[in-house]
Amino acid sequence: MMDSITSGPLYQNTITNLIDAGKVINLNRNVLERLKRPRRALTVSIPVKMDDGKVHVFTGHRVQHNQTLGPYKGGLRYHPSVDLSEVAALAALMTFKCSLLNLPLGGAKGGVPVDPGQLSKNELESLTRRFTSELSPFIGPDKDIPAPDVGTDSQVMAWMLDTYSLESGYSQTGVVTGKPVEIGGSAGRESATGLGVVYVAQRALETQKKKISGATMAVQGFGKVGMHAAIEAYALGGRVVAVSDVSGGLLNERGINIPDLVRYVRENKVVKGFPDAVAISNEDVLELDVDVLAPCALDGVITEKNCASIKAKIIVEGANGPTTHEANTYLSEKGVMVIPDILANGGGVVVSYFEWVQDLVWLFWNEEEVRNKLREVMFGSFDKVWAFSQKEKVNLRLAAMATSLMRLEKAMLLRGQAW
Numbered sequence: 535m536m537d538s539i540t541s542g543p544l545y546q547n548t549i550t551n552l553i554d555a556g557k558v559i560n561l562n563r564n565v566l567e568r569l570k571r572p573r574r575a576l577t578v579s580i581p582v583k584m585d586d587g588k589v590h591v592f593t594g595h596r597v598q599h600n601q602t603l604g605p606y607k608g609g610l611r612y613h614p615s616v617d618l619s620e621v622a623a624l625a626a627l628m629t630f631k632c633s634l635l636n637l638p639l640g641g642a643k644g645g646v647p648v649d650p651g652q653l654s655k656n657e658l659e660s661l662t663r664r665f666t667s668e669l670s671p672f673i674g675p676d677k678d679i680p681a682p683d684v685g686t687d688s689q690v691m692a693w694m695l696d697t698y699s700l701e702s703g704y705s706q707t708g709v710v711t712g713k714p715v716e717i718g719g720s721a722g723r724e725s726a727t728g729l730g731v732v733y734v735a736q737r738a739l740e741t742q743k744k745k746i747s748g749a750t751m752a753v754q755g756f757g758k759v760g761m762h763a764a765i766e767a768y769a770l771g772g773r774v775v776a777v778s779d780v781s782g783g784l785l786n787e788r789g790i791n792i793p794d795l796v797r798y799v800r801e802n803k804v805v806k807g808f809p810d811a812v813a814i815s816n817e818d819v820l821e822l823d824v825d826v827l828a829p830c831a832l833d834g835v836i837t838e839k840n841c842a843s844i845k846a847k848i849i850v851e852g853a854n855g856p857t858t859h860e861a862n863t864y865l866s867e868k869g870v871m872v873i874p875d876i877l878a879n880g881g882g883v884v885v886s887y888f889e890w891v892q893d894l895v896w897l898f899w900n901e902e903e904v905r906n907k908l909r910e911v912m913f914g915s916f917d918k919v920w921a922f923s924q925k926e927k928v929n930l931r932l933a934a935m936a937t938s939l940m941r942l943e944k945a946m947l948l949r950g951q952a953w
């Protein structure tokens with residue numbers, strides 16, 4: 535039965551993947567039924583006194599999907615397209631991601647339908663603090679640990695930490711991850727998702743006897759994930775020929791100078807107008823003939839409409855849910871390696887886990903230690919999924935889901951959550 539949780543396209547997509555992967559491993563029927571729905575979905579009203587003196591009431595969601603393996607974990611998204619069903623789908627993806635990456639964490643996600651670019655800093659702070667207050671009975675270092683996602687950043691996490699700590703009466707740095715290093719954040723967290731994308735691309739290229747150095751890459755989205763993926767790929771000698779953001783795309787077949795582009799974006803906010811490249815559309819960036827395509831923005835960008843025009847040999851999903859079920863099946867059958875979100879963009883939550891652990895023990899690692907530990911988890915997880923897909927002759931999305939479900943199934947049966 536469809537309702538406000540299950541009705542959205544990303545939720546339907548996620549459930550289809552869950553059911554298909556369940557068939558591959560003959561997943562316990564009762565485990566499957568439980569995983570099809572979140573444990574808890576909370577919707578709150580967030581009144582904010584805007585700069586013009588008027589109160590505007592925003593809506594906020596936090597969906598806690600599953601906590602069998604540990605406390606709920608997942609980002610908070612500020613974006614106009616947020617709705618309950620999308621948040622619920624993203625929460626389920628977090629459960630599968632944490633299980634696949636062998637983290638002792640469950641899955642959750644939150645969001646507010648708002649364009650943060652339209653708010654002043656004061657309005658954004660008020661919105662975040664009030665949302666945190668509404669969520670505070672349900673979050674905490676042992677319960678549910680938010681993090682940045684689309685439209686939120688380390689400053690938003692700092693306000694959440696402060697509000698939650700004020701309410702508790704003492705500083706609780708472990709309540710959020712992705713916060714500034716000055717207040718308990720981890721070295722290497724900002725670049726973690728993008729770096730994870732590159733580690734996974736590196737391993738995938740190796741299966742095709744190629745190296746990241748010299749490989750061509752197109753990156754859709756130049757925000758927290760895409761920008762760092764481009765920086766890390768460039769640093770390893772990758773040729774980033776195209777990038778895009780909301781303002782449009784850029785192409786330079788000799789390879790874009792990424793440090794120059796990063797400086798340009800810091801000054802101009804968008805990639806549009808960068809001198810050393812030609813302007814192309816956002817859609818064109820997805821259809822270039824490159825070794826690696828990394829969609830690093832929103833969900834539902836590779837669909838049955840454009841999948842026949844995709845020429846990349848490897849797709850690394852830096853975003854959550856960028857490829858629809860139909861497009862994934864089509865591309866996989868054509869021999870394209872589609873590395874699914876729960877593996878490809880897992881670097882973010884892996885370093886969030888490192889951050890949370892560091893906060894709990896008050897002992898901090900340097901950036902090199904974090905990057906080395908991250909590489910170990912990403913390479914190991916890729917290899918596990920790759921081996922499963924080769925052995926069972928299934929595509930990488932099914933292999934990743936199945937690998938994740940095997941761990942979850944065991945844990946749920948041991949805990950007596952299904953029979």
Ligand code: GLU
Nearest residue numbers: 608609681683882883886
């Ligand atoms: N928002 C990121 C994701 O979708 C990170 C979540 C986290 O670190 O908890 O994986």
